[in-house]
Amino acid sequence: MKTIVVACGGGVATSQTCAVKLADLLEKNGISPSEFRIEAININSMPQYEKVADIYVSICGEGEKEFDLPTFNGVPFITGMGAEEELQKILEEFRK
Amino acid sequence: MDILQTVFQGLVDLGASVFLPIVITLIGIILGMKPTKAFSAGLTLGVALVGMNHVMSLMTDSVGAAAQAFVQNTGVQLKALDMGWAPALGLCWTWEYAFLMFPVQIGINILLLAVGFTNCLNVDMWNVGNKVCTAFLVAYVSGNPAIGFACAIIQCVFELKNADCTKYRLQKLTGIPGISMPHPMFLAGIYYYPLTHFLDKIIPDSMNIDAQKIRDKIGIFGENHIMGFIVGCFIGIFGGYDYKEVLTLGVQAGTALTLFPMVAKLFMTALTPVSNGATEFMKKKFHGRDISIGMDWPVMAGRSEHWLMMILAIPVIFIYAIFLPGNIVLPFGGLMDICLIVPLFYLTMGNMLKMAIGTLIGLPLHLYVASYFAPHFTKLAQITGGASVPKGQMLAWFGIDISELRWVFAAASEKNIIAIVILVVTIPLAVYYFKSIKREDMEFAKELGIKTEA
Numbered sequence: 001m002k003t004i005v006v007a008c009g010g011g012v013a014t015s016q017t018c019a020v021k022l023a024d025l026l027e028k029n030g031i032s033p034s035e036f037r038i039e040a041i042n043i044n045s046m047p048q049y050e051k052v053a054d055i056y057v058s059i060c061g062e063g064e065k066e067f068d069l070p071t072f073n074g075v076p077f078i079t080g081m082g083a084e085e086e087l088q089k090i091l092e093e094f095r096k
Numbered sequence: 097m098d099i100l101q102t103v104f105q106g107l108v109d110l111g112a113s114v115f116l117p118i119v120i121t122l123i124g125i126i127l128g129m130k131p132t133k134a135f136s137a138g139l140t141l142g143v144a145l146v147g148m149n150h151v152m153s154l155m156t157d158s159v160g161a162a163a164q165a166f167v168q169n170t171g172v173q174l175k176a177l178d179m180g181w182a183p184a185l186g187l188c189w190t191w192e193y194a195f196l197m198f199p200v201q202i203g204i205n206i207l208l209l210a211v212g213f214t215n216c217l218n219v220d221m222w223n224v225g226n227k228v229c230t231a232f233l234v235a236y237v238s239g240n241p242a243i244g245f246a247c248a249i250i251q252c253v254f255e256l257k258n259a260d261c262t263k264y265r266l267q268k269l270t271g272i273p274g275i276s277m278p279h280p281m282f283l284a285g286i287y288y289y290p291l292t293h294f295l296d297k298i299i300p301d302s303m304n305i306d307a308q309k310i311r312d313k314i315g316i317f318g319e320n321h322i323m324g325f326i327v328g329c330f331i332g333i334f335g336g337y338d339y340k341e342v343l344t345l346g347v348q349a350g351t352a353l354t355l356f357p358m359v360a361k362l363f364m365t366a367l368t369p370v371s372n373g374a375t376e377f378m379k380k381k382f383h384g385r386d387i388s389i390g391m392d393w394p395v396m397a398g399r400s401e402h403w404l405m406m407i408l409a410i411p412v413i414f415i416y417a418i419f420l421p422g423n424i425v426l427p428f429g430g431l432m433d434i435c436l437i438v439p440l441f442y443l444t445m446g447n448m449l450k451m452a453i454g455t456l457i458g459l460p461l462h463l464y465v466a467s468y469f470a471p472h473f474t475k476l477a478q479i480t481g482g483a484s485v486p487k488g489q490m491l492a493w494f495g496i497d498i499s500e501l502r503w504v505f506a507a508a509s510e511k512n513i514i515a516i517v518i519l520v521v522t523i524p525l526a527v528y529y530f531k532s533i534k535r536e537d538m539e540f541a542k543e544l545g546i547k548t549e550a
Contacts, residue, residue, distance in 0.1 A: 007397075008392075008394035008397055009393060009394040009397040009402075009434065010181075010182065010357050010360075010394075010434075011357045011358075011361065012182055012222070012357045012360045012361045012363075012364060013220075013222035013223075013361075013364050013392055013394075014220075014222070014391070014392045014394040014395075015361075015394070016361040016364035016365060016368075017221075017222070017364055017368055017371065020364070020365055020368040021368065021372070040361055042319070042320065042357060043394075043397050043398070043403075044315060044318035044319050044320075044403060045319055045320075047315065048319075058398065059394055059395060059397075060270070060394065060395060060396065060397050060398025060399075061269070061270025061271045061272045061395055061396070061398065064398025064399070065308060065398070065400070075272055075275070075391075075395065078219065078389075078391060079219065079274070079275065079389040079391070080219075080375065080376075080379060080389075081274065081389070
């Protein structure tokens with residue numbers, strides 16, 4: 001069971017869109033819904049989640065603080081461009 | 097036609113929590129989803145609406161009651177309780193014409209891309225709710241939904257234009273190429289640009305502070321449960337509660353602020369299939385063309401400047417709320433004034449000093465606009481049953497996106513002389529804004545080493 005967090009400004013719109021899409025893609029790539037938990041959160045709560053999450057999907061560009069977690073780019077899942085490559089990276093992390 | 101009308105009215109009369117799941121399920125099936133998945137998405141929207149209703153009741157029962165005690169005890173007339181953006185936009189979806197805004201926004205976007213007016217493909221479907229909000233407010237003030245939709249269309253057009261005129265600015269701030277920012281709140285630049293431009297002249301960019309360091313220390317105050325607890329305790333103390341009641345209220349207020357986004361994200365879960373379908377449809381239409389993808393603002397949310405400024409602004413908001421004559425809003429759900437501070441960040445490129453000056457000027461305007469619209473949001477909650485409002489109390493939304501513009505349009509339509517004067521002044525201001533922001537954007541493009549045509 002891996003916990004993935006996606007953070008945005010409110011944990012409502014952008015992060016949740018990204019989370020729903022990513023969950024869908026993970027399932028389509030043979031990862032069972034029982035193997036992961038994906039949560040959209042408010043970015044201000046990241047310090048709390050840093051300790052419990054396994055993977056961080058960031059939708060923020062430059063200027064963000066680095067967290068002590070394997071971090072991936074969530075923007076491609078929203079724009080649709082480059083989503084496949086980023087998904088492969090996340091899948092790789094999953095199989096570790 | 098009559099039969100259609102009857103069937104439609106019959107569906108609407110079922111109430112938003114039954115009617116909207118049916119709409120979403122049908123849209124899902126039309127977009128080619130499996131019926132079971134479409135039904136699941138539809139039902140999620142119903143769950144979101146009922147859930148929001150419950151969290152709103154939790155807020156009005158606990159914080160609302162304390163707010164009334166606060167008014168009685170202190171004599172400060174803050175009778176409209178601020179719910180913040182998550183429930184407010186959720187409430188907008190309960191308006192009976194809300195879902196027509198999807199085809200309207202997508203249609204306008206496709207049309208303007210086709211004629212080359214814009215290069216922005218807006219995939220941010222959450223903020224369709226923001227156009228619904230404009231349409232509802234105007235429809236309510238004018239009594240005519242068509243005028244409401246007309247204003248929403250104007251908003252769509254200007255959002256896209258603004259996205260075009262600021263895309264290199266966004267790239268400089270985020271490092272991400274190929275995206276742009278059609279969020280309506282950035283149109284506030286029409287009014288704030290002259291100020292920030294003036295500040296650019298007198299304050300050198302080197303006068304800034306390291307926001308990250310300070311945020312690491314006080315960031316905890318930006319977490320919803322902590323913020324809610326503190327504010328709840330304050331309202332309780334000034335409401336004359338004893339210590340047990342104060343602490344209980346604090347926890348309840350923290351609960352409301354934590355649950356708002358949790359419930360609001362269900363709206364997004366339900367809308368994602370619709371947004372996927374719409375995005376795919378639009379992308380296919382403009383395959384191969386050089387377009388920028390319009391996104392919601394959180395691509396900039398990693399920067400600390402916003403959050404630090406929003407946290408620092410909270411005590412100032414309360415001072416203003418209590419002492420400004422004519423303000424009736426008790427800030428609660430919208431304590432983080434995103435729609436003022438993020439546009440200021442955008443205009444000043446994250447200079448804290450300039451943002452602070454802009455914030456001090458903008459906060460009172462946001463409070464007055466929230467006071468003005470409080471009866472409208474209260475009415476929306478009452479007619480759609482989206483939330484129950486106790487007698488003698490109102491619901492408000494502090495920090496409405498483009499507060500200034502929305503007030504100008506609404507008040508001008510009510511023949512308010514000041515608003516009409518400002519409306520006339522807005523036209524040259526808008527021309528000046530778009531010209532200047534575009535010129536600055538070209539400079540950013542040059543800095544980034546991007547060749548542009550114009």
